[in-house]
Amino acid sequence: MYRSQDCNSLRKSDIGKQVTLAGWVNVTRDHGGVIFIDLRDREGLTQVVFRPEENAELAKEAHSLRSEDVIEVSGRVAARLPGTENPDLATGDMEVIPNQLRILNRADTLPFPIDAEPQNEDLRMRHRYFDLRRPRLARNLRVRHRVAKATRDYLDTQRFVEVETPILSKSTPEGARDFLVPSRITPGKFYALPQAPQQYKQLLMVAGVEKYFQIAKCFRDEDLRADRQPEFTQIDIETSFVTPHDIFAVTEGMLAAIFKAARNIDIKTPFDRLTYREAVSRYGSDKPDRRFGMELVDLGEIFRQSSFKVFRSALDAGGVVKAINAKGFAGITIGQADELTEIAKLYGAKGLAFIKIENGEWKSPIVKFFSETEKAALQSKLKIAEGDCIFFGADKWEIACEVLGRLRLRIAEMQKLTPAAEIWDFLWVTDFPLFEWSAEENKWNAMHHPFTRPKAEDISLFEAKKFREIRAEAYDVVLNGVEIGGGSIRIHEPQLQEKMFEALSISPEDRQAQFGHLLRALHLGAPPHGGIALGLDRLVMLICGEETIRDVMAFPKNNRGIDLMTQSPAEVDPRQLRDLSLKLGKDKKP
């Protein structure tokens, strides 16, 4: 037995007891005579005091202790001397006077200080086991555990069944790039790691499970970001005999349970709902951050007859003129204006027009093109006041909205508009388009996935091939401008599914080869069903106040998909390749 209790357990009632503690040396304070050691385990800190007059031998050994050495101490619990208590520690009234010290393991010079916020992330990643000792990351791991547990507990109360689905799965052409696993027993063939358990969970509905969930690992071989890793975790849910309303209710209940369990926060339910069209029109994004204002304002009415050609021609071409008012941003620097112009161009605008309101004057090269009526209408519609800065977008609806949406986010950063206090702004975005046009492939693709149900009132549009106008029974849940989940009601009728494949230009042969099992299942009594998947990593990231999901994963990969600690991916023995009937291209040979 290494210890009788943890390092966060000693209280006044323990005075006089003999205890044994084990843990890491958090810090030493060596006075030459008396030596203080803060002993740390995962629960907390306890001060250990070595006094030469009590035990000269032990004190001598304690002089050699350094940070992160692992030790075991046995001794007597004593009250600290009056006036030396530490109110910042739960155990701050107590200390342990040891009569025994075992040094279980010594630590080398540390790769980085454990009590500071290290800057160098690849150093942290190479010593991830060490990094995870830091309180912040240790806390994140525990929050993640509580989120997962709350998820299971809540869904269990709602009579959901957790079912595991295969990791060795089948490649599908739709969606993200697959990770492939070569089959040894069937040479030349490959498994794929699942991008999501999408088809399996639908098949479980056909199987009569009715309420399924899984905390599922998903894999996508795409480039990484602060909030994207090649392997990540979804809270995956599917239910039979449901409408979107039912999915919203169970998701809201689950998120409420999660926030209560993880942070003791009561979130407001039900969440607001916005259609995709409205979200993009008002915020220039399908995942609006509503923690600050600066909404997009439509100015079509004002400029319909304008003599300012840039605005007029956008409107005449069926586009829009929109603007955002950055309150108090007239002091914008040249560098900031240049950066915003770059952003506008990056997202398809030809340039960026803006007006600064300084000393009662509208400063901009475009103001001279405005009539007095137009200026008055702008003033009232945008609530323009001294010190404001107005940014315009005049283009096709999609481009104008996206440009202003991106500007809105960057300006909010520049102006530090996001409130310092925690706000949990949840909302549903509904009625996504079913299809999106791929100029590259010259065909329609599914915006969500090919099993997404069109809205009933839009199904008739299939015949006229008005694919752009068809809306999906699909929804995302957004928190503070981050998409934390999305789902849809699925197609359960084989005829409608065929229509969908046809719209996606998937040939009947390919349909059978790739989705035959699902089509067959739809013919054998598939119930109406739908579901949702939430990104567990992103959710935990937000709950922990982190800026990257790497900080809520135990062993993440860097932005090139490399695990710097294990140095994976790595070369393999040629014999392994031979077993798999694989050969490397000449330039890839070691």
Added chain:
RNA sequence: GGAGCCUUAGCUCAAUUGGUUAGAGCGCCGCCCUGUCACGGCGGAGGUUGCGGGUUCGAGCCCCGUAGGCUCCGCCA
């Protein structure tokens, strides 16, 4: 595939306009110190300034290339 930022001691950073021996704090090593909790004091070791090339009398600093890290675009049904 593309763009931006970054790389100086174990760690975090500094080094005037290109100038002589590249500094500081923390950590490490040694000595001193009996009530600290970021303990304190004195001393010491520790550097191919990521790497390669160029310009220059002289490069941490300027130029070119390259490697690595981070962020973003593309990509992510």
